[in-house]
Amino acid sequence: MCGLTGFLDPAGTSEQAAYHAIGRMTSAITHRGPDSEGHWAEEGAGLVLGHRRLSILDLSPAGHQPMHSACGRYVIAFNGEIYNHLDVRCEVRGARREEVRWRGHSDTETLLAAFTAWGVEETLKRCVGMFAIALWDRQKRTLTLARDRFGEKPLYYGFAQGLGSAQGHSNEDGSVTGRGPLLFGSELKSLMAHPEWQGTLANEALEDYLRFGCVGGEASIFQGVAKLPPGSLVTITQADVQAGRLPAPVHWWSAEQAAREAMAEQPLDSPQTAITAVEEALGDSVRNRMLADVPLGAFLSGGVDSSLIVALMQSQAERPVRTFSVGFDDARYDESSHAEAVARHLGTEHLTLQATSRMALDLVPSLPDLYDEPFADSSQLPTALVSKLTRKHVTVALSGDAGDELFGGYNRHLWVPRIWHKIRRLPLPARRALAATLKTIPAHRYDTLMRHGGRLLPKRLRMRTFGEKLHKLAAVLESSSERALFAGVASMNREPDTLLAGQGSGKPPEALFPALAKFDSVEWMLLMDTLHYMVDDVLVKVDRASMASSLEVRVPFLDPEVFHAAWRIPSALHLKEGQGKWVLRQLLFRHVPRELIERPKMGFAIPLDAWLRGPLRDWAEELLSTASLAELPMLDAGVVRRLWQAHLKGQGHHAQQLWAVLQLLAWQRRWG
Template identity: 45%
Template structure:
C-alpha cells in the first residue's frame, strides 16, 4: 500500500500515473498478484496498492477499492479476520456485496459506522489509507499491535505514505536527509524505535493509531483508537478470577478461535515451527482443527550449537504434520546478507533476520500463507530476563557497589573462548534449569548489569547493545524513546510486569514484527500471528495473574499447560533458545573481508556518522578473540551496508 497527497500542486496531475506506478512497483514483493491505483486529480490525492491475493482471488478484490456511493476509497495491506461475521451484520443493515473480500467488508463497515468505530471492530493485522470524498480528509490507520507497518511524512511539499520506506523514496519529491539523532537509538536497540525513522521528517505510525489530514492543510492529527497502556490497566484491574484449569481452558478456547480464523484462505497455508513452546502450541491447535496434515517449516544450521531443527522435527512427528526442514549452509546464509539492506529499508540489526528470511523463502516455495508463533514471550513471560532480572536485583541490592564493580571488571575481561571451555566442563554438573547455550554471552551480560543501581537499570542494560552510543556517534544527541519515557508508562504492580509491558509496546512491534514482516513479504509470503493480531488474546493474557505465567524459573506456565494437552512435556521442557546464528565466528572467518571493508578507518572518517576509534577497537578485540562484540559490530555493519545500498547518501 502506498500513496501521496499533493494538494499544493508540486507535480502536474498528468504525472500522477507514472509516479504512483513507480511507487507501487518498488513494493511488488508485497503483492505480486495484482496492482492498481486511484487518482482524485482535483484534490491531488493518489492511492496505490499491490495485492497478494489470499481471500477472494477474483477481480472483485482489486484495490484500491471505492464504496458503492463513491464516498470512500481505500488502499489496504493486511487481513481482517472477522470479516465474515461483520459481513453478516452489515447485510442485516441493508448492505450488499459484489465479491467475498475483506476489503469490501471494511468499506461497508466504515460507511455504516464511521472510521473510528469500524476500526475498533476490526480484528486482524492491517495498515490502510482511506480518502473521504465528502469530508475531503485522508485517514491512515495501523492495527493495534503494529503487525503491519506504515510510514508517513511531508517531504518536498508532498505528504507521502506507504508500507515501506522504499516506496516513499521513489517519489520525485522525496528530499529527507538521514536523521542523525536516531543513530544512538539504533546502536543501543539494534532497531529504530517508533515514531522515528532513519529519515528526518518521516515517521512510523504508532500501533493502534489513526492519523487524519484535511485537504489543503499541512497539519495532521493522530489519536489512539486502541491503547496498549489502557488495555493493560483495564486487564490488571479485572484479573481473571477462575481456577488454574479454567484459565488454561479459557486460553485454549481463545487460541482455537484465533487460529481457526487465521486458517481461512483461498491459497495454500502452513506454519513456521521451531519446536519451542509458542510455535508448537500454535501448530498443535492448527492440526487439531485440520482434516489434513498441516504443512510446517523449520530452519537449522550446520553448526550444532545453533541448530534447533531436531526439536521441531520431534514435535512435527508427534502432531502428524507434513514437515519440511532446511539445514542452511554457510553459503546460503552469507549470500543473503547483501540483500538485507534492500529488504529492511532502514538500518536493522537483529541477527535473527537471517534465519527468518531463510525460513520465509523455504516456506513460500510451498505455501502463500504461514502462521507464526510470535508474541508468546511478551504475553506469557517467556524471556529469561523476566525471571532472571528480579532475582538478580534481589541479590545485588545487598552487595557493596564497589565489590560489584570489581566483579564486573573481572568477568568482562574474560576471553569468550576461555569461558566456553570452562563451562563445557561444568555443564553436566549444573542443575537442568541452569544449563544454557552460549555461556560467554551470558557472562558478558552479567558483567554489564552488576553495577546497576536499581531494577530498571538492569532492564535498560539488558536491552542495550552499545551501552553508551554517544561515544560512537558524531554530532548526535539521543532522543527519549518510549522505553525510557517513564511518564508514558502505566503504573503496574511489579518490575516484571513493567518489563513485559515495555517489550509489548517497543521491542515487539519495532524489532520482532518488523523482522517477520520484511522477511516474509520479501518472499511474497503472508505471515499471520494468532497470539497478537487477535486483541482478545492480548487482553486476556494481561488479565491473568503472574502466577499463571511465571513459576520459579518456569516461564509461560499457562501456555505450557495448553501445549501439554497435545505434546509430551519432554519435547518442550528445556531452556529457551533464541533464533540465533553464529555471527561471531562468521565475522572472524567468511565475513571478515566484507566487514573489514565496511569498518575501515578511512571509510568511517569520510562518512562522518561514527567515530572510527571505538568502532575499530571493538573490531580488533573481536578478531583477537578477547571479546565477543558480534552484536555491537553487526549494528555498525548493518548501517554501513544500508548506507552503501543507498549510494552513500548523507
Template identity: 65%
Template sequence: MCGITGFWGQEAPSSAIAKEMAAQILHRGPDDSGVWVEGDTGLALGHRRLAIVDLSAAGHQPMHSACERFVIAFNGEIYNHLDLRKQLDQSSVAPVWRGHADTETLLAAFSAWGIERTLEAANGMFAIALWDRQLKTLTLARDRFGEKPLYYGLVGKRPALVFGSELKALAAHPDWQPTLNQNVLDEYLRFGCVRGAASIYQGIHKLLPGSYVQFTQSDIANGQLPEVTQWWSPVTAALAAKQAPVIANPDDAVEQTRQAMMTSVGQRMMADVPLGAFLSGGVDSSLVVALMQAQSSKPVRTFSVGFDDARYDESSHAAAVAAHLGTDHTTLKATSQMALDTIPQLADMYDEPFADSSQIPTALIASLTRQHVTVALSGDGGDELFGGYNRHVWVPQIWSKLNRLPVAVRKTLALSLRSIPVGAYDGVMNIAGRVLPKRLHVRTFGEKLHKLAAVLESPSQQALFAGVSSMNRQPGNLLNAGVPTTPLENLYPALQQFDAVEWMLLMDTMNFMVDDALVKVDRASMASTLEVRVPFLDPNVFHTAWRIPASLRIKNGQGKWPLRETLYQHVPAALIDRPKMGFAIPLDEWLRGPLREWAEDLLQPASLVELPMLNVKAVGAMWKNHVNGKGHYAQQLWAVLQLLAWQRRWRC
C-alpha cells in the same frame, strides 16, 4: 497481504509517480497492481496485491465503496470480516456485496460506522489509507499490535505528503531528499532497531500501532503533520482486562487460554490459497500447529529450517512434534553458505537499519516456505503476553537482592570488575580451563563479568530491565560527542498501575515485539511474498492473558505456564521441555571467519566517513579486539555493520 503507498500534494497528481512508488514494493504484492488519482485534490493512491481471500478481480485495489464516498488502499487481513458482514447486513441499509474480499467489508463498515468504530470492530492486521471524497480527508490507520508497517511524512519545498508500507516506496517520489535522523542512533545501536514513531530519516514517521492520523488539504499546504489519535492501547486494554473477573483458578486459566487460542488460530486459517505454519518445536509454534491440526480435516503443512551447524539446529525437535501431531512436515535444509549469501541482501530487505541477526534464518525459512505455501502462521507474541523471556523471571529476582546493597558499594564493585579488559578475563579462564572440569569452563567469562558490572550499577529496576534488554549497554561509546543519547533509566515509561513483571510484559509488547520481532518477520516474509499471520496477536487472546495473574503466567520460575499446560493436552511434555535455543546463527565466529572480508570492506575509511557521527577509533578498537579473540562483540558490531551497509545501499 499487500503493499500500499501514495502521496498528496498541491499539484495535479501523476499516476506515473504513483506507479513507480508502488513498483518499489512489488514483492509485497505481485498478483495485481492499481493506482487511483484525483486530479483536483492532488491525491494519488497506489497498491500492490498479494491475493489471499477472493482471488477474483472483485478484490482489486484501490477500491471504491458502494456509495462512492470512500476509496481505500489496504494492506492486511481482517479475520472477522464475515462476522462484520453479518452485522452490516442487519443494518437499516444493508450493503449490496460485489465479492467476498475483506477490503469490501472494511469499506462498507467505514461507510456505515465511521473510522473509530470500524477500527475497533476489526480483528486483524492492517495498514490503511482511506480517502473520504466528501470531506476531502485522508486517514492513515494501523492495527493494534503493529503487525503491518506504515511510514509517512512531508517532502519538498511545496509540501507533499508521502506514505507507504516501506521507506523505499517513499524514496521513489521525486521530492524525496532524505536526511539521516541522528536522534535515533543511540537507541539503534543499543537495541538494533529504530524504535517508536521516529524513522531513520528526519521528518519521516512511523504510525504507531493502534493509531490513526487524519489529514486535510490545509495540513499539507501549511506543511503541518496533525496529531495522531490512539484508538487502541495495550496499556488501556491490559487495565481493562485486570478490571474484569480475574482468572485465578489454574484449570480455568488453561481452559480459557485454550479456547481463546483455538478461536484465533481458526480465524487465521481463512485463506483461498495454500496455508501452513512455521514449526520450531518450541512452545509457541507447537501450540499454534497443534490447534491448527485439531481444526483441520487433513494434515497441516508445517515447516522448519535445519542448519548444518548442530548447535543452531532445532529441526529434529520440530520433526518430532510434527510426527506426534501428524502434520505434513518439511524440513528445509539450509547451509551456512545460504545464510552467508543472504547477508548482502539485508540492507535492501530492511530499508531501515536493523540488526537482530535472527533476521537471517527468518529470511531463509520464509524464502523456503514460500516455495510450498502462500500463508504461514507463526508463534510470535507468546513470550510477550505470557512471560517467556528469561528477563521476565530474572530481573525481579536480581533486583530484590541488588536493592539491599547501597548504590555506592554496587558502583565500586562494578568499577573494579570493569577495570580488567574482557580479553584478560578470558585469558585467565583459558588457562584455568586446562585443569578445571569441562563443565566449569565458561567460554565468555570476561563478557559475563562485564555484564555483571553493568547489572550492579543499575540505578533502578527499570534501568536494569533496559540494560538486560540491550544488545549494546554503552552505545554512546561508539558515537562522537554531540550525538544525542538517552539515559538508561529514561528508555521506558513508568506505569504505576502494574507490578514489576506486568510492566516488563507491557514494555516488551510495546517495544521489542513491535520494533524488532514484528519488523523482522514482516520484512523477511514479504521479501519472499509470504504472508505471515500471528494468532497470539488477537485482542481476545490479549484480554484473556491479562485476566490471568502474572504469578500464574509465570509459575515456579517458568514462563508461559498456561500455554505449556494447553500444549501438553496435544504433545507430551518430553518433546517440548528443553532449554530455549532461539533462532540464532554463529555470528561471533562468522565475523572472524567467512564474514571478515565483508565486514572489513564496510569498516574501511571510505565507508566510515559517510557516517561522521560514528566514533571511528572506538569502532576500530572493538573490531580489532573481536577478531583477535579479546572479547565477544558480535552483536554490537553487527549493529554498526548493518548501519554501514544501509548507508552504502541508500546513500543518505
C-alpha cells in the same frame, strides 16, 4: 496481504507526472503484492493511491484495489487481513435498512461498507486483524491513515523534504514537519521512489538504534518521516500539507488501557481456569487465521509457541497441516530434529528445509533492501531464509511470535525481579565501586584465566564467555533501579554513545521506558516488551523477511481476545515453578508429550562471531574502512576500528555491537 503507497500534493501536478510517480512507488514494493497493481487519483485534489496485491481472499477482480465504496464516498488502499470480516458483514447488514449488494467476498469491501455504516474509528474497534489503511474521504477531502492494534503491518508517512520527525525527535508533540508532497506507504522504499524525495538522515535516531538494533517508536531513520504507532490513526487535510505540519496521531486502541481493563476483571488465578480460557481464545484465533483461498501452512521450530499453534491448527483441521522448519548445517543452531519429532506426534505434513551457512551468508548483501532502515537483529537471516523456502510451497504461514511477550517467555522476566531484590540491599555507591573493580580487567583477560584455571574446575562450571558474563554482572550492579536493570538487559549495546563521535543524549536507561502505576515488575516488563521489542524488532523482522518473498505470515497470539485472556492471568501464574509461559506449557502438554518440549531455549540464532572472523570478514572489512566510516561522521571511527580489531583477535565478544554498526554502514551505502 498487500502493499500500499501514495501521496497528497495540494500544489498539484499533471496527470502524466502523477501516474509516473505512483508507478515508481508501487513498483518499489512489488514483492508485497506480485499478483496485480492498481492506481487511482482524485482529480483536482492532488491525492493519488497506489496498491500492490497479494491475493489471499477473493482471488477475483472484485478484490482489486484501490477500491471504491458502494456509496462512492470512500476510496481505500488496504494492506492486511480482517479475520472477522464475515461477522462484520452480518453486523453491517443489520445496521442498514436497505439491502447490501456485495460485489465480491473480500474483506476490503467489508471495510468500506462498515466505514459507511459506522465511521472509521468505530469500524476499527469492531475489526480483528492486521492492517495498514489509507482511506480517502471524497466528501470531506481528507486522508486517514490507520494501523492495527499491535503494529503487525507497517505504515510510514511524512514529507518528501522532511524537517522534523515524530515524537522523540524535534517535535515533542508528535507532529511531523516538512516541505513538499505528503508521502505514505508500507515501506520506506516506496516513499524514496517519489521524484521529489530528498531524505535527510535523522541523527537523533542513531543512539537508540545502536542500543536496540532497530529504529524504534514513532521515529524513522529520516527526518520528517514517521511510523504510525500501533492502534492509532491520523487524519490529514490538504491544509495540513500546505502548512508543512501534520497533526499528531490519536489512539483508537491502547495496549496499556486494554491490559488495565483485563486486570480489573476477575483474575484467572486458578491454573485450570487460566489454561481453559487461553485454549478457547487461542483456538478461536487460530481458526480465524486459517481462512484463506490459497495454500496455507505454519512455521514449526519445535519450541513451545510454534508447537502450540500447530497443535491447535491440527486439532481443527480435516487433513494434515503443512508445517515447515529449517535445518542448518551447523549443529549448534539446528533445531530441526525437535520440530520433526513434534510434527510426527501431531501428524502434520512436515518439511524440513535444509539450509546451509552459505545460503544465509548470501543474503547478507540484500539486507538493506529488505529492511529499508538499519536493522541489526541477526535472526533476520534465518527468518528471511525460512520465509524464502516456505514460499515455494504455501502463500500463508502461521507463526508462534508474541507468545513470549504476552505470557512471560524471556529469561529477563524471571531473573530481573530476583536479582534486583538481592542487589538493592547493597548501597548503589558500593555496587558501582564493585562494578568498576570488575571492569578494570578486560573481558578477554578473564577468558584467558578461565581457559587455564578452568581445568581445575568441574566441567559444568567452565564458562567459554566468562569475561563477558563478569562484565554483564558489573553492568547489573551499576543499575540504579529495576527499570534501569531491565533497560540494560533489553539492550543490544548498553553504552551506544561510546560509538558516536558526539555526545549522547545523556538520558538514563530508565527514561527509555515509562513508569506505569498499578503494574508489578513482571507485568510492567511484559507490557514494555509488547510495546517496544515486539513492535520495533520482532514484527519488523517477520514482516520484511516474509514479504520480501511474498509470503503472508499470520500471528494468532496477536488477537485482542488472546491478549485479554493473558492479562487476566496473574504474573505469578505466568512464571509458576520457575518457568516462563507456564500456562502455555500446560496447554501444550494436552497435545504433545512434555519430553518433546522441555529443553533449553535455543532461539533463532546464527554463529555471528565466527562468521565475522571468517566468511564475512572481507565484507565487514570493506564497510569498516576509513573511507566507508567517513560517510557517517557521527560514528567514532577510532572506537569502531578498535572494537573490530579486538573482535578479530578474540579479545571480548563484540559481534552484536559490530553487527549494528555494519548494518548501519550497509544501509548508508544503499540508501544514504
